[in-house]
Amino acid sequence: MYFQRVKKMNFRNDLATKIALIDNELLKYLQQIQQDCPPQLYESLEYSLFPGGKRLRPVILLAVCEALGGRTEDALPFACALEIIHNYSLTHDDLPCMDDDDMRRGKPSNHKVFGEAMAILAGDGLLNLAYEIMAEFCSNNPNPNFLRAMAKIAKNAGVTGMVGGQALDIQQSADLRLIHENKTAKLFISAFAAGALCANNTGSIDFFENLGLNFGLAFQIMDDIDDGQSSSESELAVPLDDAAKMLQTLENSEFLQALLEYIFKGRE
Amino acid sequence: MYFQRVKKMNFRNDLATKIALIDNELLKYLQQIQQDCPPQLYESLEYSLFPGGKRLRPVILLAVCEALGGRTEDALPFACALEIIHNYSLTHDDLPCMDDDDMRRGKPSNHKVFGEAMAILAGDGLLNLAYEIMAEFCSNNPNPNFLRAMAKIAKNAGVTGMVGGQALDIQQSADLRLIHENKTAKLFISAFAAGALCANNTGSIDFFENLGLNFGLAFQIMDDIDDGQSSSESELAVPLDDAAKMLQTLENSEFLQALLEYIFKGRE
Numbered sequence: 445m446y447f448q449r450v451k452k453m454n455f456r457n458d459l460a461t462k463i464a465l466i467d468n469e470l471l472k473y474l475q476q477i478q479q480d481c482p483p484q485l486y487e488s489l490e491y492s493l494f495p496g497g498k499r500l501r502p503v504i505l506l507a508v509c510e511a512l513g514g515r516t517e518d519a520l521p522f523a524c525a526l527e528i529i530h531n532y533s534l535t536h537d538d539l540p541c542m543d544d545d546d547m548r549r550g551k552p553s554n555h556k557v558f559g560e561a562m563a564i565l566a567g568d569g570l571l572n573l574a575y576e577i578m579a580e581f582c583s584n585n586p587n588p589n590f591l592r593a594m595a596k597i598a599k600n601a602g603v604t605g606m607v608g609g610q611a612l613d614i615q616q617s618a619d620l621r622l623i624h625e626n627k628t629a630k631l632f633i634s635a636f637a638a639g640a641l642c643a644n645n646t647g648s649i650d651f652f653e654n655l656g657l658n659f660g661l662a663f664q665i666m667d668d669i670d671d672g673q674s675s676s677e678s679e680l681a682v683p684l685d686d687a688a689k690m691l692q693t694l695e696n697s698e699f700l701q702a703l704l705e706y707i708f709k710g711r712e
Numbered sequence: 713m714y715f716q717r718v719k720k721m722n723f724r725n726d727l728a729t730k731i732a733l734i735d736n737e738l739l740k741y742l743q744q745i746q747q748d749c750p751p752q753l754y755e756s757l758e759y760s761l762f763p764g765g766k767r768l769r770p771v772i773l774l775a776v777c778e779a780l781g782g783r784t785e786d787a788l789p790f791a792c793a794l795e796i797i798h799n800y801s802l803t804h805d806d807l808p809c810m811d812d813d814d815m816r817r818g819k820p821s822n823h824k825v826f827g828e829a830m831a832i833l834a835g836d837g838l839l840n841l842a843y844e845i846m847a848e849f850c851s852n853n854p855n856p857n858f859l860r861a862m863a864k865i866a867k868n869a870g871v872t873g874m875v876g877g878q879a880l881d882i883q884q885s886a887d888l889r890l891i892h893e894n895k896t897a898k899l900f901i902s903a904f905a906a907g908a909l910c911a912n913n914t915g916s917i918d919f920f921e922n923l924g925l926n927f928g929l930a931f932q933i934m935d936d937i938d939d940g941q942s943s944s945e946s947e948l949a950v951p952l953d954d955a956a957k958m959l960q961t962l963e964n965s966e967f968l969q970a971l972l973e974y975i976f977k978g979r980e
Contacts, residue, residue: 480872
């Protein structure tokens with residue numbers, strides 16, 4: 445019991461440290477553009493990025509890199525880029541012609557504050573910023589695995605990935621599993637696989653892509669259940685169980701296992 | 713007189729060849745995503761990209777690379793990415809909450825055909841696709857100058873570049889020169905500078921960025937004059953004259969000089 449509590453405290457500390465690291469780095473990137481970015485656009489970007497949500501995708505990316513013995517500073521730019529891509533997609537998804545959400549993370553959504561035009565431009569600017577960050581880092585740190593990480597993040601975010609998933613979602617014609625896989629799981633696949641690539645662990649990419657798929661599907665099904673939508677606990681069990689089992693086979697995965705438990709609140 | 717006509721014919725042939733090369737490559741990229749892209753989203757992407765306009769930015773990028781002795785196949789992915797970025801920006805700029813344009817290149821604009829949501833997603837998908845193409849190419853062709861070309865294209869397209877220019881434009885608070893520089897000239901700066909980087913001619917980047925700035929400013933002022941807006945021929949003369957003079961100092965720039973004449977219809 446005492447051991448469990450200590451473990452839990454350590455996990456919470458680790459998580460808070462990682463989130464602080466990511467937030468600081470995101471702020472650093474914002475500071476770099478502030479001078480030459482129109483003030484209202486800058487405010488709109490910052491409003492979409494802060495205060496953040498759980499920072500789950502970048503936390504996973506960092507944790508995978510660290511579990512495989514990689515350097516945190518190599519993973520951080522990709523972690524931030526992935527989080528920025530996630531936040532651009534939320535900003536555009538909330539627009540009236542999309543999901544028409546007035547609230548996001550307990551405050552009015554971007555377009556309610558800055559107007560639709562500025563919200564679209566903030567989303568465009570964030571998406572582009574993610575690639576500015578990765579391109580600049582790759583340019584200064586020539587390592588083919590970093591380039592592969594960027595290419596993977598790009599593909600999973602695009603029209604055969606997340607953007608494609610959102611297109612299927614607004615048409616409501618595709619099956620739910622395909623929507624979940626593209627709209628939600630593809631960014632988690634990026635988080636796990638890019639984390640491995642940043643640690644130069646190229647032999648494990650298939651493993652981590654599969655893990656990211658299961659994690660992402662479980663995450664979206666849980667979200668649907670909590671929203672009172674049609675998905676059931678039994679649907680959740682399969683990918684969640686697969687993800688948990690895969691993590692158990694991984695060395696140094698204590699943090700990731702605790703993260704899974706934390707997110708899925710003992711459902712696994 | 714005969715010589716002039718032959719030169720003009722050669723230029724027109726060269727231009728048509730370059731545009732065909734770019735269009736073919738763009739089609740190839742579309743074919744690569746078609747299988748895994750939702751059909752309606754795919755149609756919307758294709759509708760934004762084809763039939764194209766003058767393909768001016770990618771033509772310049774190819775021409776600069778060739779003038780400096782570089783290989784066309786090295787410049788082509790960056791040329792296409794730049795054209796795709798230009799087309800995403802038009803798709804988003806035409807939206808009702810932005811410039812609210814119903815027509816583009818003689819046909820209904822994207823959102824008039826596919827709806828606002830799909831037009832936003834098509835724009836997002838195009839922007840992302842540009843980076844998928846460049847990241848994949850850089851990953852397969854490790855050359856630090858290609859990475860620098862991607863980083864430069866990214867920076868010029870972002871919130872301190874084109875997106876920033878559009879934000880200034882919708883607020884109508886900034887001075888016109890700053891809007892022109894960011895909204896229009898930054899992509900031309902990318903075209904000239906990335907063309908030089910693709911030819912591994914790193915010593916000439918400042919020259920080509922300056923040339924791109926003058927060219928871009930002249931292009932936007934001409935556009936404003938033709939639209940009956942406030943800009944005057946005398947404002948046009950300065951950057952156009954500077955661009956023409958810079959081109960004259962450049963070896964193997966016959967095509968680029970003819971292109972300038974062709975675009976500015978003897979105004980220089």
